[in-house]
Amino acid sequence: MPTHGIDPFTAWLAVLAEESELQLDPAGLSPDALAWLRDVRDGHGEVPPPYLAELVLARRTAVAAAALARLRPVVERETGLPLDLWLEVEQASEYDPIGSARLFGEHVRSPELEDARVTVAEAVQTYLASRHRVVWPVCPDHRTGLHADLTDGRAAWHCRPGGHHLPMP
Numbered sequence: 001m002p003t004h005g006i007d008p009f010t011a012w013l014a015v016l017a018e019e020s021e022l023q024l025d026p027a028g029l030s031p032d033a034l035a036w037l038r039d040v041r042d043g044h045g046e047v048p049p050p051y052l053a054e055l056v057l058a059r060r061t062a063v064a065a066a067a068l069a070r071l072r073p074v075v076e077r078e079t080g081l082p083l084d085l086w087l088e089v090e091q092a093s094e095y096d097p098i099g100s101a102r103l104f105g106e107h108v109r110s111p112e113l114e115d116a117r118v119t120v121a122e123a124v125q126t127y128l129a130s131r132h133r134v135v136w137p138v139c140p141d142h143r144t145g146l147h148a149d150l151t152d153g154r155a156a157w158h159c160r161p162g163g164h165h166l167p168m169p
Contacts, residue, residue, distance in 0.1 A: 016037075057101065063112065067155075079134055106122055125145075139166070
């Protein structure tokens with residue numbers, strides 16, 4: 001691929017950005033996700049988008065598993081309930097060309113750990129509410145359920161009545 005003065009990595013990212021099935025927007029990726037893509041390029045070369053799908057699924061699965069591993073002991077300690085929730089991975093198919101990393105119906109679509117933490121937290125909350133009728137976590141000030149969101153690039157708990165954020169474990 002001729003780059004005409006453009007950094008080869010940047011040129012490759014531009015090719016990836018045009019491939020909608022990958023759902024990668026390099027302009028919006030964190031330094032961690034960009035470092036992962038650089039490692040992919042360094043280890044595999046300029047992988048064409050169709051062949052990159054397997055690596056994207058592996059990354060999504062890894063960040064989802066890390067997010068769940070981080071949240072599981074906190075949930076179990078704070079609720080007293082076992083978190084019988086497991087990551088489901090479906091390989092690529094004609095219907096889903098990348099494949100899917102899913103947790104209780106929530107799809108992890110980002111290679112970003114912080115995005116995955118929000119998605120996993122939402123899945124855990126849905127699971128606890130539907131299976132155990134438990135609202136978790138609860139704002140200590142307002143006694144209402146908190147909502148997972150991304151704040152300044154970090155996963156956090158948002159208290160809607162109070163308009164403030166609490167750090168997510």
